[in-house]
Amino acid sequence: MNILYDERLDGPLPNRDPAEVQADLARHLPDMTLLHREEDMRPFECDGLSVYRALPMLVALPDTLDQVRTLLARCHALGVPVVTRGAGTGLSAGSLPLEQGVLLVLSRFARILEIDPEARIARVQPGVRNLAISEAAAPYGLYYAPDPSSQIACSIGGNVAENAGGVHCLKYGLTVHNVIQAQVLTIEGETLTLGSDALDAPGFDLMALFTGSEGMLGVVTEITVKLLPKPETAKVLMASFDDVEKAGLAVGDIIEAGIIPGGLEMMDKLAIQAAEDFVKAGYPVGAEAILLCELDGVEADVDDDCARVRRVLEAAGATEVRQARDEAERARFWAGRKNAFPAVGRMSPDYYCMDGTIPRRALPRVLTGIAELSERYGLRVANVFHAGDGNMHPLILFDANREGELDVAEALGGEILELCVAVGGTITGEHGVGREKINQMCAQFRPDELATFRAAKAAFDPAELLNPGKNIPTPARCSEFKTIKQAADAPATSEQG
């Protein structure tokens, strides 16, 4: 099934004459940058999942809120779809453009409007980079907790759209736990204030509904985030294991001991090797798995917890437990993990990053399943895993220049996600559905549940102009997906018979 928008399966799209739309927008928005030449729009044809590309009809780069409002109102009046984009680092093709739509790029909204250390909040525009918030808050001893691996580049607006996570989620939560208020423009150009500067707001929790809604309910134009005091200290333990399953069980043992680490990450042999080759983190090459366990808080408690975790890890069969001796070594341990994706990228021309989340108890079963699938499809898979919260990032290594290998990688990825669903997990923990996992939504949800999602969408965007084709599949797409699945499964059955 083709991943690009397919009107037969995803529903008809309005087909406006690009020249007319361009002329209309230029008339109403004479001062706004509007790109229309192919060479100018080429850089916007994909997001972080660059195997999927489409050239938009037009690219709008507004500088002011009024321009965004007018643009939305005009697109609404003309019936032109709008795809919103932040920094374009998303990994699920959530901001993949539409040929019949306008790409609304919010990268020029990059101002930090306010840091209030007393209130412990930051008010920012959507194009502000995730890490820039923590940098601006640092002089006050504060920081913004969610830290996706792309935090140097990704924008906070995109974080809200995807409900981005990071390595510290188990203790400090996802974007939804750390954003308190947002200003939103509807497709009709109305302004909504969601959430509150207080700890709650009257009415429905629309702040939660919009977080992770992939730009399909409205356009976020301003965000207020919670800032946390920096922990007094943070210490990291690295444990090596000669068996992946032992490492998986050790994770549960730590949590059962009543300890919630600031970060608890696991990497398998292939990922360890790749990271070590790339950043020289000091990882034990040859170990089947490592666990990185960061404990943060007040010095005295952290020391107590380090001792407890060390005992738990040793009892769980770790072959070696090392505590980072100083801040530099702690940074190196994390650098290996945070650079795991590019590190794996050096081992292979292309890699495809999955994002399934599973109950931790299913980890041995899922890792075995992934190894079997990897062998069956003939592609290597490296495993990087937010072990504390069950969020897996299997990285499928492939070469897009080899005929058909992308298709094989996609099929393998799809099976990994369906395995996650089968053990009680989900197809996406933090990267979003976007266009990438649109088919697997049919495996995770029943048609009536998908209909409820569409009902929620209809409350805000009945004409379906905001980011059409993402996140929620149509009934037509799901029935085609199921037909193809059945056809694929059928020959296997007859061979066995």
Added chain:
Amino acid sequence: MASTAPTDYPGHDASAALGERLRQAAAERTPLRIVGGDTRHFYGRPVEGETLSTAEHHGITFYDPVELVVSVRAGTPLTELEAALAEHGQMLGFEPPRFGEASTVGGMIATGLSGPRRPWAGAVRDFVLGIRLINHEGIEQRFGGQVMKNVAGYDLSRLMVGAQGSLGVIGEVSLKVIPRPLTTQSLRLELPLADARQRLAEWGREPLPISAAAWLDGALHLRLEGGPSSVAATRERIGGDDLDNAWWDALRDLALPFFSADDARPLWRLSLPHRAPDLGLAEIDDTAMLHDWAGAQRWLRAELDSEALREACREAGGHATCYGPRVAGVEPFTPLSAVLMKYHRNLKAELDPHGIFNPGRLYADL
């Protein structure tokens, strides 16, 4: 493995019967007043409709302390759930209030009320992982799940928290649970309100193990929770007198003398940014209020012009809820802007097309 199989807890699955009642109600356009233990009837607008009780749909269906996840049916008494968690040294991080032994999990989710730990640990919605919602066609639908991170589809689970049952019947909920703190120590410090605010502002920028802070009657009440070392060190630094930890339970359940039912004046809950100054209304003496959540939740007993109060709260960046006794002409919840109300109506019309789910509980036309 401490994993708990479904059969370990008593319970009853009444989802099919509930679904049947909903199909009937939808067919006949019969409004329903949804209740669990019916202990929160004072909260929100009165609903006129046939009573639909979820009490028969009860029991813990899944609990794995190692996964930090519990799934529980709506009719389960809150005390039963909390006792099961305590057996494994765990708890609900948001410290939900109970308004009687009969308070249920469904009511906890539908009202979305959190206790003293809220500013530090998070609210009910922050711990919701997934929900089983019985919709207007009587079909039980699953949103979210039992995993810590899940961004597949829209977050309808959290949307149900605090929606007062107006978008569907909550059948079951999966929650993240957390370990009980190793040490708890409560303190009472004699301090004028202004000084208490100043201290809280300073402490708030440090990683201190504070898990509750309330000012009442000339004293700041604090709860420290965490490892024994940090709690002892903070206790030493802050000083004050020991306070019974049970004081927080009474605050949580609105059972302190401040909340006494003998006082006939309406009880107002003001939700404000924690650093918001005095409201500056002539009718209000700020030192007569209970300032919980380090100032972010303030309780007030007063007969006053509700519109003036709400305007003052709005200007301060918050809102005010009237907990009753009900007063003619006073909405329990702060009215929404016209444009927000439009989208609330749209959402209600989409998810409850026959208007059967607690109509009017939140606002007259929802």
